[in-house]
Amino acid sequence: MADEPFDLDxxxxxxxxxxxxxxxxxxxxxxxxxxxxxxxxxxxxxxLSAPAASWPEAAAKARYVxxxxxxxxxxxxxxxxxxxxxxxxxFARLTEQR
Numbered sequence: 001m002a003d004e005p006f007d008l009d010x011x012x013x014x015x016x017x018x019x020x021x022x023x024x025x026x027x028x029x030x031x032x033x034x035x036x037x038x039x040x041x042x043x044x045x046x047x048l049s050a051p052a053a054s055w056p057e058a059a060a061k062a063r064y065v066x067x068x069x070x071x072x073x074x075x076x077x078x079x080x081x082x083x084x085x086x087x088x089x090x091f092a093r094l095t096e097q098r
Contacts, residue, residue, distance in 0.1 A: 043064070047061050047064060055094075055095070056095045059091040059094070059095055062087075062091065063088060063091055066084050066087060066088060067084075067088075069084065070084040
């Protein structure tokens, strides 16, 4: 056991600063997540507002839905990921030909 007292205040200061930094980062992440949800809702409202007027517009809507689907796939589901990628490539190829 040491005879000299150990300064705990300096450690508490660092811990408090880290806690403050974490709270600020979490607040920023939550703000960005909320903005993303609002932006996504606006895009989806726009996509739902009117039927597609052409095949490229329909493909754009389908691309959006397929990307949402693919984002929810587990990493080990390579078969479905490959299928989504192939369909997206088809859309890109077919819309370029028009």
